[in-house]
Amino acid sequence: MTLFGDGLEKAVQKAFTRPAPKSAGAQMRYLVKQLKGTRAVARMLRVSQRTVERYVKDQIKKPRPELAARLDREVKARWQPQVRARARRQAATTDGIVIDTRARLGYTAPIGSTDDARIRHLTVALPPRYAARLFDAQEAGASDAELQRIAAEALRAVYFQDDGRRAGSLEEVRFTDVEHVEFDL
DSSP states (O other): OOHHHHHHHHHHHTTOSSOOOOSHHHHHHHHHHHHTSHHHHHHHHTSOHHHHHHHHTTSOOOOOHHHHHHHHHHHHHHSOHHHHHHHHHHIIIIIOEEEEEEEEEEEEOOTTSOOOOEEEEEEEEEOHHHHHHHHHHHHTTOOHHHHHHHHHHHHIIIIISTTTTSOTTOOEEEEEEEEEEEEEO
């Protein structure tokens, strides 16, 4: 499970203007239309072409749990691409993104400061430049560790240093033991 990647994806999905198809038949029909055929859908979902055809005709209504999860994930990944792009663009240029996390946060600072890492629950509005970096990295296929590093940099600059108004000697924020992370546009 990719905590940060999935969190960013859920934030973008909140911008959908219409709900994604819910039933297995409607989801299959949507994927068949998007991929232009049952063979491509069958290959993607790792089922037979005949199984896809039976879902399309509503001859099968209830998929196995693992197939239902794959089906839901693939539909949501393709649902409303223009709305998804607009939400990302708006977050990256004007609105920014809000991160809500509960994790162990500490930092590297000069000797004599209290830099011990401790569990903190933070809800911080990040400026558009960090939203852009997160979305660009996600689109480029960055790992969860890379997305976590970008989020740590953002928290260092915005939360700990207050955009350069304090803690100027702060070098690095350690962002570990993530219990919860959620993004909102």
